[in-house]
Amino acid sequence: MHKKKLVMIGNGMAGVRTIEEIIKIAPEKFEITIFGKEPYPNYNRIKLSNILQGDTSFDEIIINSLEWYEENQIQLYTGETVEKIDVQAKQVVTANGLVAAYDELIIATGSESFILPIPGADQEGVTGFRDINDCEMMINQARNFKKAVVIGGGLLGLEAARGLLNLGMEVEVVHLMADLMERQLDPVASSMLKKELEQQGMKFLMEKATVEILGDDRVTGLRFKDGTETKADLVVMAIGIKPNTQMAKNSGICVNRGIMVNDFMETTSENVYAVGECAEHREIVYGLVAPLYEQGKVLASKICGKETNPYEGSITGTQLKVAGVDLFSAGEIFEDNTTKAIKIHNDFDGVYKKILIRDNNIVGVVLYGDTKDSTKLFRMLTKKEDISGMTSTSILQAQDGAGDSNDVASMPNDELICGCNGVTKGAIVEAINSQGLTTLDQVSQCTNAGRSCGRCKPMVSQILAHTLGDKFDASAQKTSLCGCTTLSRDEVVAEIKEKGLTTIKEVMNVLEWKNEEGCTKCRPALNYLLGMIYMDEYKDDRDSRLVNEKMHANIQKDGTYTVIPRMYGGVTTAQDLKTIGEVAEKYNVPLVKLTGGQRIGLFGVKKEDLPDIWADLDMPSGYAYGKTLRTVKTCVGAKFCRYGTQDSMALGIELEKKFERLDTPHKVKMGVSACPRNCSEAGIKDLGFVGIDGGWEIYVGGNGGVDLRPGDHLMTVKTQDEVMEIAGAYLQYYRETANYLERTSKWLERVGLSHVQEVLANEETRKALNERMDKTLSKYIEPWNEAIQSEEIQHKYYAKHEILVGSESK
Template identity: 40%
Template sequence: MLKQKLRLVVVGNGMAGIRCLEEVLKLDAERYEIAVIGEERHPNYNRILLSKVLQGSASMDEIVLNPYEWYREHGIALYTGERATRIHAGERKEVETASGLRIPWDRLIIATGSSAFVPPIPGVEKKGVISFRNLEDCSAMIRASETGRRAAVIGGGLLGLEAARGLLNLGMEAEVIHNASFLMNRQLDYASAGMLRRELEKQGMTFRLNAVTESITGVGRAKGLLFADGSRTKADLVVLAVGIKPNTALASASGIIVNRGIVVDDDLRTNVPGVYAIGECAEHRGIAYGLVSPLYEQAKLLARRLCDKPSEPYKGSTVYAQLKVSGVDVFSAGDIREEAVDVAQRSEDGIRGVYRKVTMREGRIAGAILYGDTSESGALLKLIRNEAFVAALPSGCGEQSRSGAQEAAAALPDEDKVCACNDVTKAAILMAVTGGGASTADGVKQATGASGSCGGCRPMVAALVEYAKSGGVSSAKTEAKEKEPIEEALCDCMPFGQAGLKAAAREALRALPSEASVDLGELRLVPEKKWAEGCEVCRPAVLYYVSGGLSKNEAEPYGRIRNHARAEAVVHTAGPDGRSMPPSEALSIGSRWNARWKAATLPASIKAAVSDGPGYPSGVLVRDIGLKRCPAGWELYAGGHAEHPVRQGELIGIANNAEEAAVFGEALLQLYREDAYYGEALWEWFARAGLRSVRETLSDRGLREQLADRFERQTQSVPAIN
């Protein structure tokens, strides 16, 4: 007997709701019977590309993301031209529409998006006043251009500038009215906005800044604008592009909690069981997002929730915009408000039309603006998301020429996401070129989806295509291979050095069956010998590598690590006057480390030091791991060595509080455990791995938390610091 499918209904046929369905179909295509209710009479299309339709550079068919055939192929019931009016969540769970349809549901997603915000300006109801939000608005503006000559666009943000660019293409004069002192004031600063203005003026746009519209003039039909200072401008068409407001009417009418948007928790649930909300209509932790990448992040997470797949809670998104504004590449991310941040780096090249600024707060990277050349955007976004220290900024970054875009492409790590909207990495793009035959950015878009949504990553996609076509990928791999040192065998038992032995042990472990009864003693690194039959040199090393960070008790059945590696944290307990200091956070951290670290297998013994500050010397800088209180929090050092050769520890980062500092140190120790060779002291591993590599890994908050979590799971549980 076939199991009856659950009924999943999506209210909203836009980008967020349909992306969630795409993810659900990937995870479990047979789980749900799906229905979609869409108010517009179109299949799902890319709303970001409406300006292309207005400008005449794209047709409706070209911006469709999921044609009608897609819905039919996946058995999705699509109701277009239907407006949902009420959600019934009682015994009969149904969605009611304005036409009288009642569609049953077991799980329901509200993805109603947003509408254009209509400011309370006298005269907005007149003919000739149009918002710019959907395909119908595009059609109305195209018709207006056939009889009108002058257009006034209220709003100097991205949407207003794109609308003005489209109207210019339609043969109209376009004047942009903005109530701030510079364009795109939420994404740019005065300098970059000035460069953008000059470029757009060359294209034919005119601007009226610091202008407050008092009313729309004309009898019955718009004829112009009257401003607060008494000045006027003539217009046959007035376009409103001043922002958006979440569509929450359906939720409000159905008893769902609404603030600015539909309020959701970290699982994207509303207060009504079984009802979720994502996209521009949803409000999470007080924020309603209006950009594509956060919407897609929400869609992916919710899909996993709906398919009972493990996933992290949604913690919010780093807001950024990577766009092409009237032919100019622009990237803006994080906090760029000058009153809230300091400038870390800034450069401007007026000849090439390139501008770059990176902001910081308390020594950490807070935001960035790129204008004209956005090839660094991926690397900068990663630093901003991880709240990396400014030391992570490459020196001389931003000084490259346009041909340096390939250098930025080459430097980008393979696993980094190039297209955040569609979750496409550098490696996937290179594979599409070298293995899939894509030879242009459009070819990569067809193969991977990269640059197919907001289009902001297209410059990097194009640079990666050229980098791959130039042979950079293969030559880089060849060069790396040529630089690999030839390892001397560790002993006569195994034909491996440390690196080869580690790789062979892990590979052999992965090849074993997953049953719990498997005896690791049967593991073979070479066909003729079990690892347990090895000598006193290789046997403990293999044990360490195959144990994968198991506790000493768990590793006991397979032999004992011979050097009895230990971890010890020293806390200096006497102050400057020689008296014992009272219990402190430093003592708490030291006690926690000593208790927890005893349960960890280690490549070699280590010593750590924790100091309550300059007045409590404990040799922080000459220990494997050192932690010292400072005015900004806690400084973490690594790689120190008190004996020959004496080495001073390097600063890895600064933690805000004691709990974060303790976790920071544990993440560092776990990184050492996973990456070092058996018998390799921490200071030796640190010298081999390099400060930059260790710092970049631990400054990535996600990686740091994963390392600390693995460490905690592999050792005994110890209460957090109060």
């Protein structure tokens, strides 16, 4: 069957959701190519504020991994900007000169932050809040500067302000209007929100128009229209979005505020469509995800030739959580002489509710502090239900009321549960019954409910409990390994052991995986679990490794790679330095940099040079890409430092040499400090060791990333041998009980410090854990073998050293 060529410009949420829908309808119809301006796979922009606030990591907000694109045979070009659409020749041209022909073209270029066109807006320290790079910029700035000013008191601005507070900055919010979030909240709710945020530490400059950003090269402050000024080290503009339309406009496609589309998302050029924040439908550009996903469903059906209802616009309900305060608004916000209002204002409990009614129909909803009735009220608003027979109490209950909004049995099947993804109660119930779903995670994987902002998860859990009835076990609620199975990680492990399953394919077949090939989430997990269970007997499946592990290098934003050789404890030699320098010169490596883990990284390496570079280095891989021990950071210790009480370098080297290459559920970092001054930051590592007079303090579960967590004091020991024994037992217990991709910080919070201390206090248990650890480590005969698994690299290396391919040692 000849496949039509489908090209999509943009790799964001709306566009990729459209592709998901197309694959569901006609998986073999198109040869799909996607160009993404950013160097990442599709990620959840709704949760950027969670990253900024330290609640999650970037890996956790990726919606579709690189493996998903591979599995669906989608050609993804990251970091590739399309500059021109030739609608006559039906092809697109990128900034790098890449040309791609199309039969059908989807423009999903999204939007960008609107930056005020005022003097000083181009200075260093000024940013929008739209993508992961903006988040990273703010996080980096917060490490070095004190005061931030956020321009814009809407949702995005307040989320940015809350994140900057969490990063330790002093924060002022500048807003043009008299009320915060004036498009979603009336003055009463807005004043309640402002009061709450002030108590959290935010400061506000209301009714201020910024006319200039002060500074020479870097921002130092802002000047307002009334002549007043305020100081600033960082300025974040969060005052709206601007659709990315210039490319379409240059290509002769009709553009107003956005790219103009009809009810089937068709532009004015044949076979060219637009979807998402770049599209303008009936003079409206939508910025919320729910209407964009509605557009995507219509477009997918249209482009696949499936009969579908037209997209006629969306009534948006905004369910938000700003700085810990629940908000919901939909429809009209302000009363007029044609409306009547039902209001509840409980200032003591911080709850405010207002319903606007016209002609016996709800036309507006504002909820502050308690949003549990939002689903029911939004249904009544959108369906224009006649409320003439209802009392104000039955329409709107106080916070402690027990109306039918909490009784999922009374909900009609067409009630919208997940507004972001358009998932109804009926769709969730049908999936639970037909697919045998038993957990919230499985429901989310199957239906998309809760997959975006996550606000609907409590209601989805209630539907799950109601649908399963007596079969529902709240205490047994689990997270399945992935959407391919209903089994949890522990259940999969138990089944593997009981049934003697030894390969990934065997596990999937015997345990009746829904997707017989698995997915990008379960294949790496099963590969790890089988290796952990069978230790030296299991043959690692490199094809089931994550992408960076397959390439033995970290892919960078421009498509090049980073090579980082091992430097035990951060200690190197003159000869190794010479070798690295020679390799850098030979392959024209653009950047040679000291990393945070006390190693030297070669940045900007071409993919085709990786095999030769590793062979020429003739050094073990530092596994900067692996789910394994990354680094052991050390200070110079008692040998050189007058404050040092212990030999930190010797211990660090011994730890790194013993545990390098060890497969773990997630990356592991260690630090060894010779004294409590903690120069190697041992207190924020997965495993940290601090030298004291007469011994070592051991700290566990630390995390130095965005989700900062200080390590917990595990115990104090006297000798280096005891350190090695405890480290081995601790790591093995983590390996055997953690979920795949669960950092030690999250694992420790889940299982409890006291529990781990109790496990390690038992001498026999400790001995058994270390025996299993040693057996596991015995399969890593030669560090280099594990670092270069591909046949091409092995042959180059073995040929250089006259080693027989397949032999286990030199």
